[in-house]
Amino acid sequence: MKTKLFSYSQLDTFIHRLSGLTKLICFLLLTTTVMLTFDIRIILGVMVLSLILFRVAQIRFSQVKVMFVFVLIFILTNFVLTFIFSPTYGVEIYGTEHILFVITERYTVTLEQLFYQMTKFSKYLSVIPLGCIFFFTTNPSEFASSLNNIGLSYKACSALSLTLRYFPDVQGDYHTISLAQQARGVEMSTKASVMTRLKNMVRILVPLIFSTLDRVELITNAMELRGYGKHKKRTWFSYKPLGKNDWLSIGVCLAIFLFTMYMRFFVTKSLFYNPFI
């Protein structure tokens, strides 16, 4: 329960010095690139790049170990499920069949299926370092301002920054209330039936929600007294103007993105890179 979240630490590296806006744009460009392609060469390229950036940002592996294990379990489950549900999907995609060995008639392991699943595996794995880099090097309050800078309504951005700001408080409240209710004998483990557990959950939620609603009232009044929402636009205290390195980084990411699109539409001419023909 006591996870240290947003371990944003103020270091002085190349990535930390970039503006939050740049990091957001680069993050979105690179993740979209990986999302839109099934070309393992590009995916591995992005993965190598993100691992290099990971080093540059001086993020230690111990900081992301727990997350890494979670993700690995998730991806492995997906790997197994994909095979159980559609063992011949690879053959359908690539149009050829190289049988490696046969488990049962339905579950034939083919090179195509393995290649499809490996591509998907690396696809999911390669975006994780990107997310980590973005979150570990961006100041939470700069995050909202950069979203506003790419054109999102400032009201939605305020909601987001309130979420980030109050997450630790709500987490603490939840923990306290949950312990207090369990001390009174509210059963939350598998001993109780599902319906009882849902009902007991409500008994923890009620105090939590009412204290949150009180807080909503308080914060709303404070913001309205300071004239929040009077004007159409708003400036941000934590906004950093873009420098030379920012434009350079955006340029590199944009180039990767455009290159992928070029490969997709003019070279491989399909979503999948096919080494079997």
Added chain:
Amino acid sequence: MKKPLFNTKTIVATGLGGALFMVLFMFVKVPSPVPETNLQIAYGISSFFAMLFGPIAGGLIAFIGHALSDFLSYGSPWWSWVFASGAAGAISGIAYLTAKKDIEQGEFDLVQFLIWNIVANAVAWIIVAPVLDIVIYAEPVSLVFTQGGIAFVMNAICSCVVGGLLCSIYAKTKTKEGSLTKK
């Protein structure tokens, strides 16, 4: 009476609701009868806030909450399901507009709440999530629709039972205008 869609109070409620959603999404998983799946209580929260503050708040709460908790636990959001969460939150918020009784007056329109929550979950988990999974991630069709179907049943139960209970409890704390009479 015209209901406000996005004033300062809605913004703050969205922010705190998102934080609440995140906490529940990350830490509170009630094990369900089906092995390896959990009931996500968080969807009860987004339906409750959607009923109180409208579709924009509901959609943003689920979207922000889900995206940030994915960021923290997986490093990068699984966008197709994040969008589906947002859609579920937003559609269930239509009940805020169509409700015939005012929850702030202590009367909770359960019928409208249930209808829109079931519609919202059906659209989100049987249509939005699987289709985006196929489009964005090229997942096998049979896998995503099975996952979507399970998610629909689970999340619809959470939204209706938890959200419904919370709304009726909230309604009980509100008093009707002019409910006092002079003797």
